[in-house]
Amino acid sequence: xxxxxxxxxxxxxxxxxxxxxxxxxxxxxxxxxxxxxxxxxxxxxxxxxxxxxxxxxxxxxxxxxxxxxxxxxxxxxxxxxxxxxxxxxxxxxxxxxxxxxxxxxxxxxxxxxxxxxxxxxxxxxxxxxxxxxxxxxxxxxxxxxxxxxxxxxxxxxxxxxxxxxxxxxxxxxxxxxxxxxxxxxxxxxxxxxxxxxxxxxxxxxxxxxxxxxxxxxxxxxxxxxxxxxxxxxxxxxxxxxxxxxxxxxxxxxxxxxxxxxxxxxxxxxxxxxxxxxxxxxxxxxxxxxxxxxxxxxxxxxxxxxxxxxxxxxxxxxxxxx
Amino acid sequence: xxxxxxxxxxxxxxxxxxxxxxxxxxxxxxxxxxxxxxxxxxxxxxxxxxxxxxxxxxxxxxxxxxxxxxxxxxxxxxxxxxxxxxxxxxxxxxxxxxxxxxxxxxxxxxxxxxxxxxxxxxxxxxxxxxxxxxxxxxxxxxxxxxxxxxxxxxxxxxxxxxxxxxxxxxxxxxxxxxxxxxxxxxxxxxxxxxxxxxxxxxxxxxxxxxxxxxxxxxxxxxxxxxxxxxxxxxxxxxxxxxxxxxxxxxxxxxxxxxxxxxxxxxxxxxxxxxxxxxxxxxxxxxxxxxxxxxxxxxxxxxxxxxxxxxxxxxxxxxxxxxxxxxxxxxxxxxxxxxxxxxxxxx
Numbered sequence: 001x002x003x004x005x006x007x008x009x010x011x012x013x014x015x016x017x018x019x020x021x022x023x024x025x026x027x028x029x030x031x032x033x034x035x036x037x038x039x040x041x042x043x044x045x046x047x048x049x050x051x052x053x054x055x056x057x058x059x060x061x062x063x064x065x066x067x068x069x070x071x072x073x074x075x076x077x078x079x080x081x082x083x084x085x086x087x088x089x090x091x092x093x094x095x096x097x098x099x100x101x102x103x104x105x106x107x108x109x110x111x112x113x114x115x116x117x118x119x120x121x122x123x124x125x126x127x128x129x130x131x132x133x134x135x136x137x138x139x140x141x142x143x144x145x146x147x148x149x150x151x152x153x154x155x156x157x158x159x160x161x162x163x164x165x166x167x168x169x170x171x172x173x174x175x176x177x178x179x180x181x182x183x184x185x186x187x188x189x190x191x192x193x194x195x196x197x198x199x200x201x202x203x204x205x206x207x208x209x210x211x212x213x214x215x216x217x218x219x220x221x222x223x224x225x226x227x228x229x230x231x232x233x234x235x236x237x238x239x240x241x242x243x244x245x246x247x248x249x250x251x252x253x254x255x256x257x258x259x260x261x262x263x264x265x266x267x268x269x270x271x272x273x274x275x276x277x278x279x280x281x282x283x284x285x286x287x288x289x290x291x292x293x294x295x296x297x298x299x300x301x302x303x304x305x306x307x308x309x310x311x312x313x314x315x316x317x318x319x320x321x
Numbered sequence: 322x323x324x325x326x327x328x329x330x331x332x333x334x335x336x337x338x339x340x341x342x343x344x345x346x347x348x349x350x351x352x353x354x355x356x357x358x359x360x361x362x363x364x365x366x367x368x369x370x371x372x373x374x375x376x377x378x379x380x381x382x383x384x385x386x387x388x389x390x391x392x393x394x395x396x397x398x399x400x401x402x403x404x405x406x407x408x409x410x411x412x413x414x415x416x417x418x419x420x421x422x423x424x425x426x427x428x429x430x431x432x433x434x435x436x437x438x439x440x441x442x443x444x445x446x447x448x449x450x451x452x453x454x455x456x457x458x459x460x461x462x463x464x465x466x467x468x469x470x471x472x473x474x475x476x477x478x479x480x481x482x483x484x485x486x487x488x489x490x491x492x493x494x495x496x497x498x499x500x501x502x503x504x505x506x507x508x509x510x511x512x513x514x515x516x517x518x519x520x521x522x523x524x525x526x527x528x529x530x531x532x533x534x535x536x537x538x539x540x541x542x543x544x545x546x547x548x549x550x551x552x553x554x555x556x557x558x559x560x561x562x563x564x565x566x567x568x569x570x571x572x573x574x575x576x577x578x579x580x581x582x583x584x585x586x587x588x589x590x591x592x593x594x595x596x597x598x599x600x601x602x603x604x605x606x607x608x609x610x611x612x613x614x615x616x617x618x619x620x621x622x623x624x625x626x627x628x629x630x631x632x633x634x635x636x637x638x639x640x641x642x643x644x645x646x647x648x649x650x651x652x653x654x655x656x657x658x659x660x661x662x663x664x665x666x667x
Contacts, residue, residue: 029412031411031412034411036411037411040407040408040411044400044403044407141424141425141426141449143425143450150429153429154429230429231403231423231425231426231427231428231429232425232426232428232429233424233425233426233428235424235426237399241396241397278404279408282404282405282408283408283411283412285389285391287363287392287393287401287405288362288363288364288391288392288393288394288401289363289364289394292394292397
């Protein structure tokens, strides 16, 4: 399929919506196109969209990771706990990442080697990893990190771009290559499409799934640490509830919840669409439940639209025959 | 003697110069300033009352820009507050009035706002580190909370005293814990000697749990005459429990409550007296503070004095509850009884 033909489908719809939203934002707010605002637009949700890239791989593989937000909290809390206990910051950061990797490996073990559904396993992870994070930090807020750490989260690194934004761009490129240009990526689709077929054709399914969950844990912990740097402090509830936004972005991007379908371009467009919409509404002083409702309505439409389109398409075909 | 005279002369001089420079500043009405009132989250009655108070101040000061009442949803409170502060910074508003629900996590966003010349006034709940905040408008003094509760207990139980128990929110609610500690400290005064605290239980700010805890207290302590609940959820649930079980003649309820939720219980005698600060006044005072700071009439520094319309004069002091931070203490409590609760409940 040529690039142009593909654009007629889901990505085309997202692109059209994106153009409408951007046009509305530009006409409504003189601030929207400012460099500072565009940086803020990404920066305010940067940790979520970093994790969303990894989530896309997991969902295409016909699994889900509901524990990502709790692992973000776990990574940040492990780091903060060790830092407060006197560990040097770099060691605390590495330990935070390691905690994320271990959390991912626990998820991966039950899903890949025991064969439990990831919905159940990672739901348990959502509760359990958050519990550990809360035990580590209790009801406190841990801050006072070294200046360089906070600066990495809050100050531009290259031009107006922050470290987190650079990480996101690099990760987007890496995920795009893995998913669409590598053997591993093809297997992710194959497993997502038909697990049995993949097994019978000798794909080492368990290893692939394990690798994906460990990577998801690592990326989530890394994002949690970036979040800690951006806010300058960590609490037991850091990143709580983020999983819904993250999964939402991926599904709106056209990745099928049943696995096997979707691509990185769609996820990228979905990210731009949701962030522009949020930012535009924020600049128009639309907040709270109204903002949530508008984004909710968009999602309902986005889930319904393709199904309705297909139904109409099927009827049409039926008539022709 | 001479030393004493000199010293008193110096004190007098200091007093004089102090008085001269500390003339409370007043607001010049009619400036067009965009100001954001940011509650912990939307949909809570007391924050709507603060909004009403801020609107009153805005009209009084003839600021043509409406108060922008923007808040996150409860489940997105931290990230939502940061987002609203950041977007307000992009728009270059004059002032942000924040009831902080994000601890120190809001500090980088608030500092970025300050760097753009935006005044950040916190109210109801401050930024713990004081970073990114010009001044905190505190509703009441925690010590005073304890004394007000002790006084209400005394007024209900009378000189002869009696047994009372406390029904609090959760065991780790910082504000309730300090209020209870302040009450226990206040009770050491001999005039409260006949008041006997027999228990302290937690209803976790859940209506049903608080309701059951209140009934359990009555069962456990046959001599109980009063339940003090320093939380609006607990006091209403306890009053309902006593009313439902027909216990109001025996056990009274008091503490911190919302007039609108308590009016029925106060009128039927279950909760003859309770207290709260006025959130309308808190919104009004916060708006005046922010307006004065944004027009450069007032500097956020220790000792600065200003007039806040109908509420009178206030002074900025160091905040004794934080290591770093300035405070304006609003106070006092409004104590509600059957004479004034109906008007307040409207």
